[in-house]
Amino acid sequence: MKSLASLALVLFLAGCEGRHNWLAGAGEEARSVETLFWVLLAGAAVIWTLVIGAATYAHRAEAKPEREQEARRFIIWGGVALPVLVVGGLLIWGLLILRDITADDGALTVRVDGERWWWRVIYDTPEGPVTTANEIRLPLGERALFRLTADDVIHSFWVPALGGKMDMIPGRETTLALTPRELGNWGGLCAEFCGGAHALMRFDAIVMEPEAFDAWLAHEAQPAQVAEGDAGFAVFDEEGCGACHTIRGTEAQGPVGPDLTHLASRDKLGAGIYDMTADNMARWITDTHEMKPDIDMPAYPGLQGERLDALVTFLMSLE
Ligand code: CUA
Incomplete structure (x- = not known):
């Protein structure tokens, strides 16, 4: 029993630690959900105490016919009216929060x-859409509206410290707002x-100062700078990588996989799971399915030596 309790405590505390902490309150929407949570928890504690108290009292009290009226009143007010008021109030409060965090602005x-x-x-900008992948950057203090959908199966978008979460459903659009209140990753x-790699479907949500964010987005909108006759791009081209991946500013315009235009400017590789280093990039290309099981990208174990080095150097230059 003791070990079960400590296991539960460890699991509970583990959920409170680090950047995935949904009680970190780093976003406006996370804070409103957190307030609701604490009110629910405190209310539940009060109600539990009252119910146990009433049950103990009822257990000890003697049955007397003249007290029947009193008992009936207690059941109607305590058992029907009070729950209707409390649950109704919480429902309205919850719906107001939901309306706010999904409002279309x-x-x-x-x-x-x-x-x-x-x-x-x-990113929808006045100059047109800017495509990237596996990393989201947001300006501090500004409300960002996410329009969410899915390509294949149902996913769910969640940045615990900022707010959420929201289902992503194929053929349908859902919305979710995030208003960051603290800088950080x-x-x-x-x-x-x-499916298979669900647990490896992650991303970084980086909150930046608004000026830094504007500069980042302007840079992200630019095409890649690829030198004429780049040896690494030649390998990329020969191996057919451009059939799936887009590098804006080159003939690689594949719509299937992540956009690689500014790949190396991201912190992580493989949808939030590996640091963006040359070693990890090389392994990603040759041992793809050891790095991340079940993904559609084929592995290229035959790509070794100078050709692999050139390709990795090229990809790591896409900043
Ligand atoms: Cu996508 Cu789980």
């Missing part, structure tokens, strides 16, 4: 498409079981 619109098992991210993840 925001200083910034970001479309996110759930794929198996990564995230297609498109807050982890995001898929919260709906979606």
